[in-house]
Amino acid sequence: MDFEWSDDQRNLYQACAAFARAQLNDDVVGRDRRHDFSRHAWEMCAKFGIQGLPVPAEFGGGDADPVTLAICLEALGYGCKDGGLLFSLGAHLWSAVTPLWRFGTVEQKQRWLPGLCDGSLIGVGAMTEPGTGSDAFAMTTSARLDGDHYVLHGGKTFITNAPVADLFLVFATTAATTTVVGGLGCFVVERGTPGLTIGKPFRKMGLHTSPMSEIFLDNCVVDADQMLGSPGAGMAIFNTSMDWERSFILAPAVGTMQRHFEQAVAYAKDRHQFGQPIGSYQAISHRIVNMRLRLDAARLLLYRAAEAKARGRSTRIESSAAKLFISEALVASSHDLLHIHGAYGYMEESGIERELRDAIASTFYSGTSDIQRNIIASRLGL
Amino acid sequence: MTDISADIAVFLKDSPSWADRDVHIDSSTELLQHGGLDSLGVLELVTYLEQTYNVEILDEEVVPENFGRLGDVADLVRRKLATG
Numbered sequence: 001m002d003f004e005w006s007d008d009q010r011n012l013y014q015a016c017a018a019f020a021r022a023q024l025n026d027d028v029v030g031r032d033r034r035h036d037f038s039r040h041a042w043e044m045c046a047k048f049g050i051q052g053l054p055v056p057a058e059f060g061g062g063d064a065d066p067v068t069l070a071i072c073l074e075a076l077g078y079g080c081k082d083g084g085l086l087f088s089l090g091a092h093l094w095s096a097v098t099p100l101w102r103f104g105t106v107e108q109k110q111r112w113l114p115g116l117c118d119g120s121l122i123g124v125g126a127m128t129e130p131g132t133g134s135d136a137f138a139m140t141t142s143a144r145l146d147g148d149h150y151v152l153h154g155g156k157t158f159i160t161n162a163p164v165a166d167l168f169l170v171f172a173t174t175a176a177t178t179t180v181v182g183g184l185g186c187f188v189v190e191r192g193t194p195g196l197t198i199g200k201p202f203r204k205m206g207l208h209t210s211p212m213s214e215i216f217l218d219n220c221v222v223d224a225d226q227m228l229g230s231p232g233a234g235m236a237i238f239n240t241s242m243d244w245e246r247s248f249i250l251a252p253a254v255g256t257m258q259r260h261f262e263q264a265v266a267y268a269k270d271r272h273q274f275g276q277p278i279g280s281y282q283a284i285s286h287r288i289v290n291m292r293l294r295l296d297a298a299r300l301l302l303y304r305a306a307e308a309k310a311r312g313r314s315t316r317i318e319s320s321a322a323k324l325f326i327s328e329a330l331v332a333s334s335h336d337l338l339h340i341h342g343a344y345g346y347m348e349e350s351g352i353e354r355e356l357r358d359a360i361a362s363t364f365y366s367g368t369s370d371i372q373r374n375i376i377a378s379r380l381g382l
Numbered sequence: 383m384t385d386i387s388a389d390i391a392v393f394l395k396d397s398p399s400w401a402d403r404d405v406h407i408d409s410s411t412e413l414l415q416h417g418g419l420d421s422l423g424v425l426e427l428v429t430y431l432e433q434t435y436n437v438e439i440l441d442e443e444v445v446p447e448n449f450g451r452l453g454d455v456a457d458l459v460r461r462k463l464a465t466g
């Protein structure tokens with residue numbers, strides 16, 4: 001077992017972090033205040049190759065193996081302070097790019113993947129409904145086959161990127177029964193399709209630079225060849241994409257926690273109270289040690305999941321464990337950083353209060369912490 | 383009915399997500415026509431198969447072709463055992 005990165009991996013990390021630091025941090029505080037999604041930053045990321053990282057080169061992607069993917073995303077989270085942008089990129093990668101890459105026909109991949117990789121198309125998956133969050137498969141949005149097309153009807157909520165997205169991967173029931181294997185489909189719906197309406201952007205606690213809204217489907221007609229996978233494969237598509245999402249959606253958070261840790265150490269050495277650097281007080285130094293322990297454990301869980309994915313293994317425990325632990329560690333790390341900075345951290349200009357607001361959502365999206373524990377328990381046969 | 387099909391039938395009859403359905407189960411049983419498996423039922427069945435037969439079933443394999451009939455599920459397990 002080798003815990004060291006190769007020189008190539010270290011160089012890749014440095015290059016991604018340097019790119020993110022130089023290109024993605026423009027006026028983050030102001031954009032957060034204005035709830036501004038940066039299309040410019042999105043395009044810079046696409047130019048750098050982020051949006052197509054795991055996609056085969058023939059469809060415009062970077063062909064990155066899972067470990068390389070984790071390294072790039074960790075570095076991105078280290079350099080980039082825009083948590084909303086990082087989250088929008090994750091939603092795009094795991095809920096739009098991944099289902100197309102894993103389940104699309106060659107024609108579907110040729111049609112949509114190059115645009116999703118080069119930044120000209122923004123995508124997202126639409127699963128959650130007002131009545132179905134954790135119990136996602138109990139959805140009521142339906143798709144009725146009518147000749148050579150499907151008619152979609154229903155609505156989805158909490159859809160990341162929706163206000164700016166060009167492609168929606170909509171999950172809908174295709175059978176009259178509630179069965180999930182065989183009764184669920186995934187449809188690629190393009191913005192502008194008659195019957196698709198995008199709701200007003202939501203105001204939320206954090207991730208302000210990642211826009212979100214409802215979408216409504218009212219007799220929305222899509223061609224049958226806009227369905228992904230074989231008929232009734234919706235559950236496999238959703239679970240497969242979610243497994244990639246749980247493995248990697250918080251890869252940037254590991255980089256973010258590295259940045260928190262370094263910032264905390266520097267401040268604890270610099271800030272003096274009662275004639276001493278605050279880091280000389282155990283209350284502060286032990287808190288920083290805990291930050292470091294969580295960071296190390298988070299990184300190990302991320303790369304364990306990536307390594308298992310690289311070997312083509314089923315990663316249900318590894319991916320849920322990574323999602324669960326890193327999300328809770330990110331909240332704790334942001335809170336610790338705020339605590340160590342006292343009132344300075346509480347001020348908007350510090351950017352630290354924003355990091356905490358952004359972090360909290362991570363224990364909800366991609367399945368809440370309770371649901372991750374349920375998944376792991378069921379894999380243990382409990 | 384092969385042993386694997388019989389095992390799965392016994393497992394399904396006892397599983398909470400299938401137990402209260404009045405359906406005779408054998409290898410030709412169309413699971414989908416009888417209400418199919420819900421998400422919890424699928425997870426339980428996949429965990430059971432992996433632990434009983436020491437095989438690994440990927441999420442992308444949980445499709446109607448492999449889980450439509452009870453016999454399809456048994457065939458999937460048999461293919462996995464054959465390829466080691």
Ligand SMILES: Cc1cc2nc3c(=O)[nH]c(=O)nc-3n(C[C@H](O)[C@H](O)[C@H](O)COP(=O)(O)OP(=O)(O)OC[C@H]3O[C@@H](n4cnc5c(N)ncnc54)[C@H](O)[C@@H]3O)c2cc1C
Nearest residue numbers: 125126127128133134158159160361364365366367368370
């Ligand atoms: C920032 C953000 C972005 C999102 N983006 C998207 C998106 O792009 N596309 C999309 O489809 N969805 C998206 N979602 C929705 C997300 O997937 C759901 O919020 C999530 O699945 C939980 O559903 P819910 O919020 O309705 O909570 P509920 O399911 O109503 O749960 C409420 C509480 O009950 C607990 N609970 C529920 N069931 C159980 C159980 N069986 N055991 C133990 N505890 C339980 C939960 O853990 C939670 O604490 C997003 C959410 C957020 C916060």
